[in-house]
Structures are given as C-alpha cells and as structure tokens.
Amino acid sequence: xxxxxxxxxxxxxxxxxxxxxxxxxxxxxxxxxxxxxxxxxxxxxxxxxxxxxxxxxxxxxxxxxxxxxxxxxxxxxxxxxxxxxxxxxxxxxxxxxxxxxxxxxxxxxxxxxxxxxxxxxxxxxxxxxxxxxxxxxxxxxxxxxxxxxxxxxxxxxxxxxxxxxxxxxxx
Ligand code: GNR
Ligand code: NI
Numbered sequence: 001x002x003x004x005x006x007x008x009x010x011x012x013x014x015x016x017x018x019x020x021x022x023x024x025x026x027x028x029x030x031x032x033x034x035x036x037x038x039x040x041x042x043x044x045x046x047x048x049x050x051x052x053x054x055x056x057x058x059x060x061x062x063x064x065x066x067x068x069x070x071x072x073x074x075x076x077x078x079x080x081x082x083x084x085x086x087x088x089x090x091x092x093x094x095x096x097x098x099x100x101x102x103x104x105x106x107x108x109x110x111x112x113x114x115x116x117x118x119x120x121x122x123x124x125x126x127x128x129x130x131x132x133x134x135x136x137x138x139x140x141x142x143x144x145x146x147x148x149x150x151x152x153x154x155x156x157x158x159x160x161x162x163x164x165x166x167x168x169x170x171x
Contacts, residue, residue: 004038004052008163009094009142010156018048018055018138020075024116028058032072032114035060040067044092046130048137051093059134063126073111076135079120080108087129089143095162097155101146103132 007014021028031054039047039060049058059073083105090098106124109131113119123131133143144152 001037002034003041004034006038006042006047006051006092007053009091009144009159011093013053014050014093014137014142015140016050016055017140018050018057021056021058021112024074024112024114028056028074029114032058032060036062036070036072039092042092045126046134047092048134050137050140057138059131059138061127061130061134063130072114073109073131073134074113074116076109076111076131076138078107078132078135079110080106082106085125085129087126089129089133091133091143093137093142094144094155094159097144097159099144099147099151101129101143103129107131 031049035047035049035052035058038052039062045063046059046061049056057075059076061071061073062069081104084102085105086100086102088098089101105128106122107128108120108122110118110120136143144155147155
C-alpha cells in the first residue's frame with residue numbers, strides 16, 4: 001500500500017471534472033485502498049480521487065472518531081437537497097485554511113459500493129457536509145471557491161508562497 005501525494009490548491013488539476021467509473025476493476029480497488037490509507041494517514045475525514053490526481057468519480061469518507069466506519073462512494077449522485085447549515089471547513093488540498101461554508105443540511109445520496117452494488121441513504125450534519133465537499137472535488141470545485149474573491153486570493157498567494165519555499169528546500 002502507498003500513501004498518495006495530494007494535490008495542493010491552486011493546482012489546475014484540482015479543476016478537472018472526474019468521469020464516471022464505467023467498470024470497477026483491480027486498479028480501482030487498489031486506488032480505493034491507497035486513498036483510504038492516505039485519508040487516515042493525513043487525519044482527513046474524506047478524500048476524493050481528484051485530490052490524488054485520478055479523475056474518476058470515487059470518494060472515501062470516515063467521519064467516525066475511531067476511524068472504523070469507512071464509506072466508499074463510486075459514481076455518487078445527490079438526489080435530494082434540503083435545508084441549510086454552516087460549517088467550518090478544511091481541506092487536505094488547502095492546508096491550514098479553515099473557513100465557514102454554507103451547505104445543504106440534509107441530502108439523499110445514491111452511489112455504487114466496491115462490489116458495484118447500488119445503494120441509497122440519507123445524510124445530515126457533518127456527513128452531509130463531507131459528501132457535498134467531496135462531490136464538489138469530483139466536479140472540479142474546491143471549498144475556497146465559495147469564499148469572497150478577496151479571501152480566496154489571499155489564500156492562493158499564501159499557498160503559492162509556501163509551495164515555492166518547499167520547492168527551494170527540495171521538500
Ligand atoms: O479532513 C477534512 N475535514 C473536513 C472538515 C470540514 C468539512 C469538510 C472536510 S473534508 C476534509 C478532507 C478533504 O479535503 N476532503 O476532500
Ligand atoms: Ni477537500
């Protein structure tokens with residue numbers, strides 16, 4: 001198993017729109033294992049394939065305290081959206097930035113599991129926030145896109161500076 005490299009904002013690859021998975025093969029299953037490992041290693045509660053530069057519609061999520069409740073969503077589709085909630089969001093692709101974002105409160109989701117079986121469920125609270133955040137990644141959207149241009153540009157400059165420094169220091 002491998003810890004995958006996560007793309008950092010504003011890498012243009014984060015803006016690619018992921019294609020539906022046509023048939024789940026061994027490469028997909030390997031990727032899901034590595035994405036899961038990477039999410040846990042980085043202390044994230046979710047990870048979208050886009051963030052590891054793989055542009056098919058795959059998400060892993062685990063919002064549990066004990067990190068023992070993995071949810072794998074292939075070709076996720078949000079069927080219903082109701083209400084609204086605000087949550088302080090962070091993103092593994094936007095390190096050290098936390099900002100409030102408004103999302104739908106309750107959603108109904110349809111997806112395939114790793115065996116290619118269809119399933120549907122309703123989510124609210126943090127799980128709902130996380131699914132909306134991850135589906136956005138698959139659609140080439142990052143949570144800072146919901147912030148004001150001023151805030152987003154400040155975040156962009158800061159992250160570009162940090163990345164140049166890392167490049168100089170060979171990190
Ligand atoms: O680890 C993560 N925490 C988080 C907190 C609030 C709202 C969304 C998230 S998802 C994020 C991991 C990540 O970047 N997923 O794409
Ligand atoms: Ni994210």
